[in-house]
Amino acid sequence: MSSKKNSHKTAQGSALPEYNIALLGELGVGKSALTVKYITRRFIMEYDPDIEDTYTKQDVIDTQESLVHVMDTSDKVDSEADRYLRWADAFLIIYSITNSRSFAKAKEYLENVTSYLKCNNKDTPVALVGNKVDLERYRKVGKEEGNSVAAEYDCSFYETTAAEDYEYVEEVFHGVIQELQREKDRTLPLQPLYISEDKTNSLLLTPGSTGHFSLLRSRSPKPPLSPEKKEDKVTQRKTTPSFRLFNKSFKIFN
The missing domain is CATH 3.40.50.300 (P-loop containing nucleotide triphosphate hydrolases)
Known part of the structure; x- marks a missing residue:
């Protein structure tokens, strides 16, 4: 002792x-x-x-x-x-x-x-x-x-x-x-969990929240795509992840 x-x-x-x-x-x-x-x-x-x-x-x-x-x-x-x-x-x-x-x-x-x-x-x-x-x-x-x-x-x-x-x-x-x-x-303070789709669409979630969030979108709609570009876009989505997860200091409390 x-x-x-x-x-x-x-x-x-x-x-x-x-x-x-x-x-x-x-x-x-x-x-x-x-x-x-x-x-x-x-x-x-x-x-x-x-x-x-x-x-x-x-x-x-x-x-x-x-x-x-x-x-x-x-x-x-x-x-x-x-x-x-x-x-x-x-x-x-x-x-x-x-x-x-x-x-x-x-x-x-x-x-x-x-x-x-x-x-x-x-x-x-x-x-x-x-x-x-x-x-x-x-x-x-x-x-x-x-x-x-x-x-x-x-x-x-x-x-x-x-x-x-x-x-x-x-x-x-x-x-x-x-x-x-x-x-x-x-x-202990809660740290936010960030989920980002792209530069113009972002989502902020806080652990333990009740589902309330803020969604930021572009100010003007994008022009419609031509059929050729739509096919290119579909091909690109098949090969490129649509979401990136950034989790800096996210903690789970028991």
């Missing part, structure tokens, strides 16, 4: 997309366990709750190779929230389903994060995550309570555990990254 962001490129030489995810929550809710599970696929029961660090993983989300940076936060009395508020592209706010106090603390984090994003006009994915579902028999916070709070703050909601299958944790991280990818796709 690494705490530094490095430059990574694909086999084609292009830079990989990078995502910063911050985990917030009260001490003991399992932030470090979730981080380690995602980064290494292993479950570690004992760790120092006072250590804060950032880890990097190269991952594939929906066939897209990416770099994911995860900040396992540890809030102290004199710590500044700006260190993760400005850094993160997405937030996972964690509580333990076995601890009602951690749920109340998660709501405080939700309030602080959503207020910051609103004041700074940011559309950043936020997810409320109930951890330790493997301890269902000790549950103190109902799933419907988590769903209700998530709906109140208009954020995603998950219940998971780092103690069981890796897929439980992967679903949470991939879920917020997919939200980031969708937001990125929405902000």
Whole structure:
């Protein structure tokens, strides 16, 4: 695991997309366990709750190779929230389903994060995550309570555990990254597709349009062709393509 962001490129030489995810929550809710599970696929029961660090993983989300940076936060009395508020592209706010106090603390984090994003006009994915579902028999916070709070703050909601299958944790991280990818796709500008028949007739189509287009024609009609010239024209059309397609930077978004 690494705490530094490095430059990574694909086999084609292009830079990989990078995502910063911050985990917030009260001490003991399992932030470090979730981080380690995602980064290494292993479950570690004992760790120092006072250590804060950032880890990097190269991952594939929906066939897209990416770099994911995860900040396992540890809030102290004199710590500044700006260190993760400005850094993160997405937030996972964690509580333990076995601890009602951690749920109340998660709501405080939700309030602080959503207020910051609103004041700074940011559309950043936020997810409320109930951890330790493997301890269902000790549950103190109902799933419907988590769903209700998530709906109140208009954020995603998950219940998971780092103690069981890796897929439980992967679903949470991939879920917020997919939200980031969708937001990125929405902000990319559309490029026009140009179809040209000849110098006097041109057609402009925009991907995703509803069929509206502008057609430019010559100002005066051409004189009628003689029978000989018509035959020549037919022969020429059989040997010459009638359309040329110019597609500069046309993209298909999944």
